[in-house]
Amino acid sequence: xxxxxxxxxxxxxxxxxxxxxxxxxxxxxxxxxxxxxxxxxxxxxxxxxxxxxxxxxxxxxxxxxxxxxxxxxxxxxxxxxxxxxxxxxxxxxxxxxxxxxxxxxxxxxxxxxxxxxxxxxxxxxxxxxxxxxxxxxx
Amino acid sequence: xxxxxxxxxxxxxxxxxxxxxxxxxxxxxxxxxxxxxxxxxxxxxxxxxxxxxxxxxxxxxxxxxxxxxxxxxxxxxxxxxxxxxxxxxxxxxxxxxxxxxxxxxxxxxxxxxxxxxxxxxxxxxxxxxxxxxxxxxxxxxxxxxxxxxxxxxxxxxxxxxxxxxxxxxxxxxxxxxxxxxxxxxxxxxxxxxxxxxxxxxxxxxxxxxxxxxxxxxxxxxxxxxxxxxxxxxxxxxxxxxxxxxxxxxxxxxxxxxxxxxxxxxxxxxxxxxxxxxxxxxxxxxxxxxxxxxxxxxxxxxxxxxxxxxxxxxxxxxxxxxxxxxxxxxxxxxxxxxxxxxxxxxxxxxxxxxxxxxxxxxxxxxxxxxxxxxxxxxxxxxxxxxxxxxxxxxxxxxxxxxxxxx
Ligand code: SF4
Ligand code: SF4
Numbered sequence: 001x002x003x004x005x006x007x008x009x010x011x012x013x014x015x016x017x018x019x020x021x022x023x024x025x026x027x028x029x030x031x032x033x034x035x036x037x038x039x040x041x042x043x044x045x046x047x048x049x050x051x052x053x054x055x056x057x058x059x060x061x062x063x064x065x066x067x068x069x070x071x072x073x074x075x076x077x078x079x080x081x082x083x084x085x086x087x088x089x090x091x092x093x094x095x096x097x098x099x100x101x102x103x104x105x106x107x108x109x110x111x112x113x114x115x116x117x118x119x120x121x122x123x124x125x126x127x128x129x130x131x132x133x134x135x136x137x138x
Numbered sequence: 139x140x141x142x143x144x145x146x147x148x149x150x151x152x153x154x155x156x157x158x159x160x161x162x163x164x165x166x167x168x169x170x171x172x173x174x175x176x177x178x179x180x181x182x183x184x185x186x187x188x189x190x191x192x193x194x195x196x197x198x199x200x201x202x203x204x205x206x207x208x209x210x211x212x213x214x215x216x217x218x219x220x221x222x223x224x225x226x227x228x229x230x231x232x233x234x235x236x237x238x239x240x241x242x243x244x245x246x247x248x249x250x251x252x253x254x255x256x257x258x259x260x261x262x263x264x265x266x267x268x269x270x271x272x273x274x275x276x277x278x279x280x281x282x283x284x285x286x287x288x289x290x291x292x293x294x295x296x297x298x299x300x301x302x303x304x305x306x307x308x309x310x311x312x313x314x315x316x317x318x319x320x321x322x323x324x325x326x327x328x329x330x331x332x333x334x335x336x337x338x339x340x341x342x343x344x345x346x347x348x349x350x351x352x353x354x355x356x357x358x359x360x361x362x363x364x365x366x367x368x369x370x371x372x373x374x375x376x377x378x379x380x381x382x383x384x385x386x387x388x389x390x391x392x393x394x395x396x397x398x399x400x401x402x403x404x405x406x407x408x409x410x411x412x413x414x415x416x417x418x419x420x421x422x423x424x425x426x427x428x429x430x431x432x433x434x435x436x437x438x439x440x441x442x443x444x445x446x447x448x449x450x451x452x453x454x455x456x457x458x459x460x461x462x463x464x465x466x467x468x469x470x471x472x473x474x475x476x477x478x479x480x481x482x483x484x485x486x487x488x489x490x491x492x493x494x495x496x497x498x499x500x501x502x503x504x505x506x507x508x509x510x511x512x513x514x515x516x517x518x519x520x521x522x523x524x525x526x527x528x529x530x531x532x533x534x535x536x537x538x539x540x541x542x543x
Contacts, residue, residue, distance in 0.1 A: 090492075
């Protein structure tokens, strides 16, 4: 039996797939176990999910391929978004565009906190940030 | 008992002055009342840090050999104004680098512009000056391509036609079926966000609603240096509606400001790019308000709950000069993270940094405490509610097309 692998992926569900059991079907078909790391509905009413998949590497690949065929946008969570704290002015312009709340205003300190754990590396904040303090690395 | 500017300055010199920030003053006035607060407190400092589009810098680059009457110039590919004497130029903050695709691919990035040039100069970075001239008998040179550094300039000062709007709109997107890209940031469709841009209770002009102590000649904090107010800002209009406390319910007063670029700190002079809109300068401004009497104590005791701003649609009404504000909201409500609009809870987002506004008020407080910053009585007051001509919209008198071939 080949080695088990774990892989983290970001899934975008278009509106029409929101009520379809895409994930559970994929899991059963390809004998994987999974872990929902984050789930959100984005500003465009799309489903956004970060999933940890566990199983044989070929099965993970096949499951991802199958989900793509169903119309789900799938990408690996292999990008890294960072903030240059020296550039960030804590203006807050990014807060409303971040789909996951990874960038959020602390109501007491009035600082904008960047929580990398919540970030799905969607990149939306990068061009929105006025002093361009956010960057995405591949 | 009333205090004079001279008395307060004497206390600053002797180190006996009592200074608090406008944020601290809120609680002091609430606890003691304005009369007692006026006795205890001598100076209240304010601060704001946000995008201020109507900004720019005058520079004199010195004469070249051979001499050149520069008629066109670019710094780091940003066009600068040269309609002045031979080597004087004006760097407009919102000018965008030449070759930028602008909004041809909407929303454009606007990654570099005049504000970034000003920041780079303040930060001591080398910038590249390219210039052209037609050549004259006295100014024969026609071309120039050279590195430039702020230390080599004769003069370099900020000269801003309009800064520090007293109050401002809250932008929402009521009608568009997509997010819109504005100078108020990305405003989300379907009343998806309410974007505001004021330091509220810390903001300079909200703490002196009738500009009793701010006028021509007032010394201020600008970009980390000491500068001055040279005139009322463009679009200055103190004639609008006010709250019971005298605070304007919209735009109102503005400042024309000046300050030495060579003394500034790049932390408070930041080039910013608004997606789909353009370039602006995020600038730090602060004032030190003398607490001359009970009235000034009451004014500077203003809190976010006492200041309201008009919620305005930017997807149609703002651009077309139509419609009325959806409602007025207080800054206390805006700062809670969401506001109620049309029966819905709408998340809010600030565009002006309260953290840095607080930092500026704190910095200025330490300048006053250490005797580095003295107060100035205005040389002349701004036009007030009764003698201001108010604010005019453009008087459009279309030119008949005739004689065109
Ligand atoms: S938009 Fe950029 S500068 Fe403003 S708070 Fe967010 S990360 Fe910081
Ligand atoms: S990339 Fe930016 S906008 Fe996207 S989730 Fe991460 S922090 Fe939020």
